[in-house]
Amino acid sequence: MTAKNASLWLDRPRPAANPPIPDGSRVDVVVIGAGLTGLCTALELSRSGATVAVLDARRAGSVTTGRTTGKISLLQGTKLSQIAARYPRDVVRAYVDANRNGRRRLLDLCRGFGVPVQIETAYTYVTTPGGTAALADEFEAASGAGLDVGWNDPSDLPFPVTGAIALAEQAQFDPVDLVEALVHALRERGVPVVENTRVRSVSRGLGRTAVHHAGGSLTADRVVLATGTPILDRGSFFARLEPRRSYCLAVAGVDRPPRGMYLSADSPTRSLRYVPTADGELLVVGGNGHTVGRGGATKPRVADLIGWTGRHFPGGDVTHMWSAQDYHSTDEMPLVGGVLPGDDRILVASGYDKWGMTNAAAAADMIAARIRGEPREWAKPFDPWALSRAPRSAAPTLELNAAVAVEMAKGWTAPLVRSRSSTPPEGTGHVHAGVPVPEAVCTVGGRTHRVSAVCPHLGGIVRWNDAERSWDCPLHGSRFTPEGRLLEGPATRDLSGSDCVADLRGK
Structure with a gap:
């Protein structure tokens, strides 16, 4: 069986996209991003009587939401102990x-x-003796926060563990099922969910905010950025968020996939869950995460995940392979609030650290309540500008941005010692010196593409992702197709340059 390079959840016929929104439209709130955060926010606001429009650069749920493992859990690996190490x-x-x-x-x-x-x-x-301390810290943090966790030996796993904690009555689902239901519900309420419409910029005027997109503009009292990482550089959120990518497999034919939802606390990370389908249960395996654009070739990470799965769950066939991108906040707490301090005209939600199901719905509720003037009591620590966050984020933020500076320097100096080379073999890409900027060259599907290697966000030099055949920026996680078209990240424009210079198919 040949595995599809596609998310299990997105491998389905999709409903027709909405027609474009008329240029010059006016609404109370524009939500940018039709993932779970944006759609839940739009529904909350619409139910409160606000007029809302949702814009997405691609199809609803096709970026982060449609590429998760679909776990709805309050036990989130070691997330609570990481927060507890920084905060009261x-x-x-x-x-x-x-x-x-x-x-x-x-x-x-x-x-x-x-x-x-x-x-x-x-x-x-955990599967190593050294991991038990981290597990004990998570147990203490979860218990202290009121979760009924317990020590447990998960007998369903086909490999030995040295310890485990458990939380009953959690949930799993197909996230795109909910995305499509939300889109349908919003359209029935008269809320346009406009797909394939990329927002380029947002400008504020007297009393109204203008959202400029590829087909025109519309104005609103408020704008919500639900784009994974904010697409506006105001507030310098890119300096507080680390883009992280991880990999997933769906596997058919596994004899009795484990019940429950599993996540390892030691490295390399392994995530497990089963998926019921009409043709029998699938096993979803995730892991091998890294910072986007860093850590070398990505194909070995996928191969390692496939090999690990085959050793522990023999006899299965990989049906789907995909990856997901999310953003880790330098101070561990998600960022939900104004894009600038004291200004709620543009609101943002980000930094879920791969726990976007519960955090997305929570952020949607916080944003809608804030717009209504009814802030939630638990929302204060999520505010990006809360004074309590500043001292806890200073050192990690400096460390993150020092690494970004190193990647910037490496990206610009490496092409200087690499001359223009011959056409790359199929499925490969490289960056070499060009005039006036470095050039990114790759060959995919028999076509060789040459584009600018300079990310239009803040000038990082992209790197080739051989597993997904994309150009990834190691600074802030913007990603592009082989032809240079924008896929995701804080950038709002494509890589500049010609589409392709050769067609090698049949040669």
Whole structure:
């Protein structure tokens, strides 16, 4: 069986996209991004009586939401102990309360829309003696925040573990089922969900904010950036967020996939869950994460994940392979609030650190409540400009941006010692010196493409991702197709340059 290079959740016929929104339209709120955060925010606001429009550069749910593992869990690996290491216990409890609220809202939406959900126990486990200390820290943080966690030996796993903690009554689902239900519900309420419409910029005027997109513009009182990482550089959120990418497989034919949802606390990370389908259960395996554009070739990471799966779950066939991108906040807490301090005209939600299901619904509720003037009591630690966050983010932020500076320097100096070379072999790409800027060259599907290697966001030099055949920026995570078209990240424009210079098919 040949595996599809596609997300399991997105491998389906999609409903027709909405027609473009008329140029010059006016609404109360424009939501940019039709993932789970944006769609839940739009529904909350619409139910409150606001007029809303949703814009997405691609199809709804096709970026982060449609590439997750679909776990709705309050036990999130070692997330709570990471927060507890930086903040007092009340902040950890606020994070749990917000996520508990998000979990409840998601499950209510699934019940209301008839979206199937499996209620399962979530496990955080370790396979090495050295990992037990991290597990004990997570148990203490979770217990202190009011979660009914317990020590457990997950007998379903086909390999030995040295410890595990468990939280019952968590959930898993197909996230695109909910995305499509939300899009349908919004359109029935008269809320346009406009896909394939990339926002280029946002400008503020007297009393109204203009959103400029590829087909024109519209104005609103408020704008919500639900784009994974903010596409506006105001507030310098790119300096507080580290883009991280990880890999997933769907596997058919595994004899009795484990019940429950599993995540390892030691490295390399392994995530496991089952998926019920009409043709039998699939096993979803995830892991091998890294900072986008860094850490060398990506194909070995996918190969390692396939090899590990084959050793522990023999007899299965990989049906789908995909990857996901999310953003880790330097101070561990998600960022939900104004893009600038004291200004709620543009609001942002980001930094979920791969726990975007519960955090997305929680952020949507926080943003909608903030717009209504009814802030949630647990929302304060999420505010990007809360004074309590500053001292806890200073050192990690400096460290993150020092690494970015190193990557910037490496990207610009490496092409100086690499002359223009011959056509790259199929599936490969490289960057070499060019005039006036370095050139990114790759060959995919028999076509050789030459584009500028300079990311239009802040001038980083892109690198070839051989597993996904994309150009990835190692600074802030913008990604581009072989032809230079923008896929995701803080950039809002394509790589400049010609589309292709040779066609080698049949030669």
